[in-house]
Amino acid sequence: MIGTLSRADHPATERHAAVPEPETEIQNSQAAQAARLKELAVLAAQHGLWDQATAALEQAVRFSPEDTDLLIELGYAYHFQQRLQDALNIYQLVVALRPKWPAVYANLGSLLIAMGRMEMAIAASRICLQLDPDMLGAYLNLAAALRGNEQHVESLAAYRALLARAPENAAGLVDYFHIRQHLCDWDGFAEHLERVVELTYRRGHRVAPFTILVGAGDSENALIAGRVWSQRWEGGVPLASYAPRTEQQRARRLRIGYLSNDFYNHATALLLIELLELRDRTAFEVFGYSTGGLDDGTLIRARIISAFDVCYDLKDISHADAAKKIRDDEIDILIDLKGYTAGARTEIMALRPAPIQVNYLGYPGTMGASFIDYIIADSYILPPDMETYYDEKVARLPDCYQPNDRKRPVSRETFTRAGCGLPDEGFVFCSFNAPYKITPDIYDLWMRILHQVPGSVLWTLAGYSACNDNLRLEAVKRGIAAERIVIAPKMVTERHLGRMRLGDLFLDTYPVAAHTTASDALWVGLPVLTCPGESFVSRVAGSLLHAVGVPELIADSFADYEAKAIKLATDPAALQAIHDRLEANRLTTPLFDSERYTRHYEAALLQMAALRDAGLPPESFAVPALS
Template identity: 40%
Template sequence: YQQALKHNPQLHHALAHLIHQKQHICDWKDLDIQITQLRNVLKQHQNAQIAPFAFIAMPGTSAEEQLLCANQWATQQFSSLIPFKNEVALVQPKHAKQKIRIAYLSADFRLHPLAFLITELLDQHDRSTFEIIAYSHGIDDKSEERQRIKNAVDLFVDIHLLSDVEAAKHMRELRIDLLIDLTGYTKNSRSGIIALKPTPISINWLGFPGTMGTLDGESLFNYILVDNTIAPDPQYFSEQCLYLPCYQPNNQSRPQAEAGERSNHQLPAGAFVFCCFNQTFKITAEVYATWMRILKQVPNSVLWLLDCNPWAKNNLIETAKKVGIAADRIIFAPRVSIAQHIARQQHADLFLDTLPYNAHTTASDALWMGLPVLTCMGETFSSRVCASILKNLSLNDLITDNLADYETLAVALAHDKNKLLALKQTLLTHHNQLFNSVRFTQHLESIYLNVYNKKLIL
């Protein structure tokens, strides 16, 4: 990307990719300057092709800018599909139905964090009212998780070989009432299907933590599922906001494995273990500097991170050494199975969240294991998800709104075992408030019925 930009500085999408890859390897040199440059490009060039997923992870980007980015991306990616909307609309439904047909669209019906959020929800939908269809456009990994999802729905349709137009026509033929996109602008997105308007109601949820923007003068999606913490002000969403008590669903169980001893994970006996298992692109220079100050104030402590790639590992160690933190206090967890990864978290004492892109499923994994998560809440969707989760566990004391307070609280908790134990007890007491797929499904179905009946009236 650097070479491409040298040849042509107007390759704005290359600048966006360069920033995102630098974030992945924790190379923060000149990053603030480059992000400022990209934000200016966004405002000045409507055809800049800045990927929304990369943009929301960049420090300093506002909700207003993220909406503008989504608007531009939707126009660039899906305008070519607009002429085919009438062709899709003319398709005659071929299947009679007595129930409301809900379709979930995803690339991740497989061994993926999504499976541990929604499988029970899919299974627990009220079959006297709803018929549940899964449209899969991702790989078939032959996993148990994929089979569980197949077993949980009434119809599983693999569309990864179909074009957007063909998939949209299939949905029309099947008379889908509500289409929920669980992928959005994340990897292997197929949101072009929604651009063809194959269903009366479309909902953006879960995969992409932000708005999907507008196309041809109207919102790409009718609705987005959020909660009051994530979206206190709906003005920067193109969609109409639908409010759940907590936007994130969760299975009542997680895959389980043996955690082993601390020594099996290179964790020193007796040390206070701070951890963060977010991907490295979420670790910013400012957050990492805060972590280093925390380690200095808690002498017998270590920081346990996910070993995402060798470049990030080296950069993080070198940055720590420059501020006087020994390399052996930064410990990297190798990639293991999801079950093993969740289990080993019982050896940590406090999870330190990132900003502006929080832990999402990663946070609920930690909390499910009884590990308190400390977050710093920002102003954008992706920076408020962890606060939403914590509020639903009555753990408001772990939510801060600036990094100075975040740092102070992290140090205080490391020095106050009783306070930390009290937080763990609160987590245990209120565990069922978050990890309750039956109650969540009931709330969600109530919303589905409201928007369906509203559409019937219109």
């Protein structure tokens, strides 16, 4: 977005300098007073005092109601605080006053994307570029809105137009790379990734860390990107400082808050739901804080909402008001289920509305932020020698960090190979990970496996139409007939789990491994072959396989991965032995023992609270396994 306050997230020279309250006495002319109030707003914003910044701007606008520079700053402040409708009202007023001003259309495009109004965002961005073809932010807005509107070819063209004008534009490089991941568009893939790594966060440019996490795939890059990204919120003033709990607070149940926009039929909710249902209600009071998402009318939506003691909708209130609500609820431990994924409200966490704040489940890497105290992991996913790449302290669970839901329904429908587009004969390799996790290197490996197993196919989850076309084209380039790539259309989870049983072996991706998808496969008895790296994001499937008692499906190299895949595809007895063990272990090993997981998880929360009550800072610890 455009405007003075868009630069206010740079660190202040003196972070703890006193910030004057907006002056109310008119000392000079109204214009001079408005200018002074704007200066105060900038200073307040630099210190993270957005309520004061907004109040100053609102007062300034009263002195100078047709000053479009002031109005656009106020619109930006509203947007930053998540007061989206207020921001829209202001920008519409600015458009009426200055209909030929490119800056307002740039800001408006960004706002409309945040509001989910993609068609309008496309129109605003195109008007901006007609007025000023060199407005780089408008290209970013246009590309993002086109992608949100599923116009992927047009989105790629917008990114290319931006990078033709500014080849080292950090946001453009990253966003363009990420959409190419989703489309499996791999021409010059390695070179593009190298430019992303070298020209963005390593030069101090704030770019979305999730793309780095799933692109570069290593812990060091993820840490640097997270730290750079979080700097926009560091140095703000928290709502309160926190002492150990009072005797009265310790006498009540421990209050746990969950912050997310995924309280519907989403992977995070599918994993979390039974943990919430099985909690010790005598020891824990659980609050849900929903920042959006869908009321999709599904069973999982009803289950997760009812599993909370209370659930609040924070979607349409400002970050500051949302944080105040959490603070007023006296939450002891606030758990961020989003990290730096789509729809995150990190601004709320940055205000530190709870004394203990945790990164859990939604973001498999460090957030690199001072306001996040812990990350929940296990000793396989995050071994002690990797802690140097995490700014959080590590709470290690004894079996696997990932919860699971044993109540997840599996369709009883009879699925047939013919009905799913699979050949009547031949081995079915499958990978139902999101297409952005597929890289040229792992696809090379899969195609080599298909070469060595005649009649086999790769069954993969449908992406966008351009993605499906690209996967078939890339197979042909590697000497595999296009028809050996079978695209599985998306369907509801219950039915998808049922059809997964037609697969013979799940081939995991790298460097981003299967997470919820791997536990889904194991739940229905489908073996998962994985090759972990050194980062959290690459090791989740390996942790699941340890917890379900089939660690031999963890390869130690690509060569070993290839050999294991071919062995299982050509030795029916070996594959059947794995199937039999999975069936025997499914309900007897820790992976799907939800009660055991819940007790371990609750022990971790209690340990966090105990350290606080002892007046100690957060520290890494391991929860002992139940006997």
